[in-house]
Amino acid sequence: MSAVIEARNVFKTYRLGRVDVPVLRGASLSVGKGECVAVLGASGSGKSTMLHLLGGLDRPDARRDRGTGTGDQNEGGEVSFEGRSLAGMSAGELDHFRSAQVGFVFQFYHLLPELDVMQNTLIAAMVRWGRLGYTRRAAELRGRARALLERFGLGHRLRHRPVELSGGERQRVAIARALMNSPPVLLADEPTGNLDQKTGSSILDAIMDVRRAEGLTMVLVSHDERVAHRADRVVNLVDGKVA
């Protein structure tokens, strides 16, 4: 199976104050089309960092070859989407990649508090199409948003703000937002991490339903074993590397 999204030998170190904290140390991950991969690991193992690199939110460090002393970004670690390296993309192309090709679901939902459910879902389309493009497609986009929200059982909550929703409902809105632009890839960072068991299970059910219906390629980061059971493949990150 050819990889849709792939990280090859990526390194990532974060600077915290004066200290450099290496998070990924040459990790590699390849995800085929339609595949659901669960990335497991302990806290601090680099799971979220891997997801951020795959989603183009961050860039892997340039790998320094100690022998040559060079620091070229293209040497060593690389993330690619459908064969194209994210490093070769301009800022605009990367923004487009994140809006059209990738859907992100975060552990803490990250809904915009001033917007209601419908608006939080539509914001992804507004970013994707811009003001004019959104206006031209408004009816169609609103229809898709409504359909997604009804699918997740939120058809009666469209005008409610996030503060009026339960954790599970907020996460459903976040998933709807992530799928608004019909991305081929869904990246979810601890989607059930902040939810109780029952709610978490229902969220996983919702995600898997969508995967089946839309043929999504998914990468789920979690330390929840239930996620592992539902995935096609499990990858363990240990000390910044794939075990």
Add this chain to the structure above:
Amino acid sequence: MPLLAALAVALCTAMVLVVWSVMGGFLTLLLNSGKSMIGDVSITWPVRGIPHYERLIERLEKDPAVAAATPLVETIGLLGLPGGDTKTVQVLGVEPAGYDRVTGYFARLWWRPLEEPLPRDDKREDPRLTEPAMAKWLEAGKVLRRADLVTGAERPAVVLGIEVARPNNQRTEGGFIQPRWNYMPEEEVTLSVLPLSQRGVAIDTRALRFAVANEFRSGLYDVDANWVIVPLDSLQHMLRLDRAERVREGESARHGGVTRDPTGRESFAAPSVTEIEPARATTVLVKAADGVTANGLRERVAAIYREFAEAEGRGAPPPGAVPIFTWEKKPGLESFIAAVQKETALVLVLFAFISLTAVFLVFAIFWSMISEKTKDIGVLRAIGASRTGVAWLFVRYGLALGIVGSALGGVLAWLVVSNINPIHEWLGRALGIVVWDPSIYYFDQIPTDMELGKAAIVLATGVLSAAVGALIPAARAASMDPVRAIRFE
């Protein structure tokens, strides 16, 4: 918090607009007052005076650019007031009707019957409402003549500036004048002037006692405190500028030698007049016709004077030597106007500087807002918003706040400016705060002049200030690392 930013913009916009309107109104009031007694254009030939000024006026009044023209004699004099005070004054000799046509002089006469009290005179204490002599004094002021209090005969009278007899004339909080001792139109004054020869040499001192006909108020303190108005012919006579006859040498003005009739009876003969010196006026004031500007009128008046001088030959001062200026350039007034304009500009600069606080307030509020919105910004970047898009979002927000704030500020300014005097009166009544006390300042109403152009400049600057204040925070938002932003606590 964004409302605070809009409020800051609104208050600063309103503050600058109100100050500019009040200062502008003050300047307009002063300019109108300054212009009120001197017409649009003046032709002056001091000391020696312009001969045949009647012919010049006739030429001027034929021109469509001229509404009216009138002669004037100006000089410095010494005024002896009742009670023994003397003061140096600027004396104007005028033909009252003509002077009124050019300057609206009649409307400046102060002692006149009033039907309604002044706006601040709640208790109706203005003597002009009740004093029966007001109508008589008004007429006397219009003709510059008054009946002698003893003999009843009509004699030339003077109209004083309302501040000339200041200790007597007291300005009140109600905006009217309350005489402390006596109404000036019932008094007499002595005016002394110094006629000069054609070469500017003092000839002698002429003094004349004038009845006071009335007092005038132009609104310009310098004028009201120093000017007095007398009949033109009286002042011409005092200054030896009136029509004169040159007689043969050896003859006097009264008799030209002794004659004998056939019976041998002797009598004085009339003098042989060899030359007539025409009456002179030191100034001719000209009023522009409707639609003609002062500068446009000046050009026409200069051309007409050239024609007049050519026709009169050596009888008229040469055109190049005769100053012809608009009212704005009148010596004394020009420097005064310039000083007020500079003060207005300075005050505006200071208030505009203070208004920079709006920029910093918007900056501070947006900076704080962006700190609060860090996660939201991270989310927007995560779902594909560009850095430029995020920055533009906040700049647009700043612009929107600026538009709302400026609009509110404009409305607030308009409300304050339109009602500034009632507000001021309320403050005085309710809190005892009296900023513009007519007994101290020289106007009884706070003047305002809100021009559309000025308002547009201030409002546009308000909008721009808010956008500028949002710029740096917007740049900060755009530069945020999305991963760090999402993880921000």
